[in-house]
Amino acid sequence: MTGMGFRTCYRSGLLGTLLVALFSGSLAYAQEGAAPVTTVTVQLAPLTSQLKLTGSVEARRHSVLSAELAGLVSELLVDDGDHVSAGDPLLKLRDQPTRLEANFQRAGQARANAGVKLARLKENRQRELLKSQAAAQDSYDIAEAELRRATADRTAAQASVALADDELQRHLIKAPFAGVISRKQTEVGSWVRPGDPLLVLDEMAVLRITAPLPQRYFSQVEEGASVVLEFPALPGEKISTAVTRKVTAANPNSRTFPLLIDLRNPDNRLAPGMSVDIHVSLAGGDQPVLQVAVDALVRQADGTTLLWKIVGEGDQLQVAPAPVTTGRSANGLIEITGGPVVAGDRIVEQGNERMRPGLPVRILAEH
Known part of the structure; x- marks a missing residue:
């Protein structure tokens, strides 16, 4: 090779090396100047609002218990905070006179039962005598009438016993349902009147x-x-x-x-x-809607909202503004009701406050 040829080849190789170095440096500078961001993806899914x-x-x-009649509190069977079951006795009024009256009525009922038994025997006897013509019809009619009267007396005696028993039960206050005595408002020895609040059951x-x-x-x-x-x-x-x-x-x-x-x-x-x-x-969250993380939304001074959408491929990534309208929000997500975004678009989340159209970006993480 001549000296002239050698110098020409040397210059060409040096120029190529310089061009490669310059191109590599430009790429490195471009990557170094790209803004670091994290991104989220637009999703199409139901958004349940809460x-x-x-x-x-x-x-x-909640029941405020009171007595049906006036009387003296003789027994208080519960205290504040006691747990009770339905039907448990809670408070008792003095019932001795009523109890004696009930015993008297029961004795009357026993007497009426005996009267019916005796009247039935007489009626049966008169019926047999009438069949054998040993007694007159009038005698049988009288025996039959006495049986009917004895039966009516027994019915009246049964009603009197029921009334006496009911009166006796009204002296005892029972729990209408299971619960806790949250407040006691009377004490043994107190005189109470119908409607007075005595116990509170919850x-x-x-x-x-x-x-x-x-x-x-x-x-x-x-x-x-x-x-x-x-x-x-x-x-x-x-x-x-x-x-x-x-x-x-x-x-x-x-x-x-x-x-x-x-x-x-x-x-x-x-x-x-x-x-x-x-x-x-809230209702209306069953239909799929476009949604994105609420932190990706940028609110403008004029009240509008936008997203910064990632465009480009590979190392040539830039951002473009996407004005959007929004709807419901829930659990850190917000509904996109309008705007140039579709499911799958990548949106800047962290770093979106310093974006400008066409700015190169470098994705640090995708959420």
């Missing part, structure tokens, strides 16, 4: 949770809707159940409607007066 309410626990059945086996439902959500909450309950008394525990009733009579001051949830309480871990956080599933 409404959070604050409610209170009440006794489903049902504990099933409690009722009441929460005010705002009128704007009235049509979105149905009886049987799923709810999740969180009690401060049971930290970290969530109880799943359903709406029992939605009362249509609104509170005229707050324009809210009572939402009722009956909850079984077999272990008595809950009690009336407790507070509870209620997460109610």
Whole structure:
């Protein structure tokens, strides 16, 4: 090779090396200048919206017990906090005079029963004598009338005994249902009158949770809707159940409607007066909708909202603005009701506050 040829080849090789180095440096610079971001993907799935309410626990059945008649409290068989079963005796009024009256009426009933027996014997005897023509018809008629009168006397005596027994039972107050005596308002020796509050009984086996439902959500909450309950008394525990009733009579001051949830309480871990956080599933969440993480949404100063969509492939990734309209939100997701996005689009989540159209980006993580 001549000296001229050698110099030409050397210059060509040096130029190629410089071009490769320059191109590689440009790519490295482009990658280094790309904004680091994390992304989320637009999904098409049902979005179950939830409404959070604050409610209170009440006794489903709350009864203020009183006496049917006036009397002196002779026995008080329960105290505050006692658990009782349906039919358990709770309080007794002095019943000695009524008990004596009941015994007297029972004696009268026994006398009436004996009278019927004797009258039936006489009637049978007169019937036999009449058949043998040994007695007149008048004698038999009298015996038959006496039997009818004795039978009527026995019926009256039975009614008198029933009245006396009922009067005796009215001196004893029994539990109308199982529960807890939450308040005792009398004591042995007190004179009580009909209607005086004596004992307060609260049902504990099933409690009722009441929460005010705002009128704007009235049509979105149905009886049987799923709810999740969180009690401060049971930290970290969530109880799943359903709406029992939605009362249509609104509170005229707050324009809210009572939402009722009956909850079984077999272990008595809950009690009336407790507070509870209620997460109610709203209707209309069964249909699939476009949705994305709420953190990916950027709110503009003019009130509009947009997403920064990833465009391009490989190492040539950029962002493009996608103005959108939104709907319901739940569990960190928000519904996309309009805009140039489809399921599967990658959207900038972290780092979206410093985006601009056409900005190169580098994805650090996809969620």
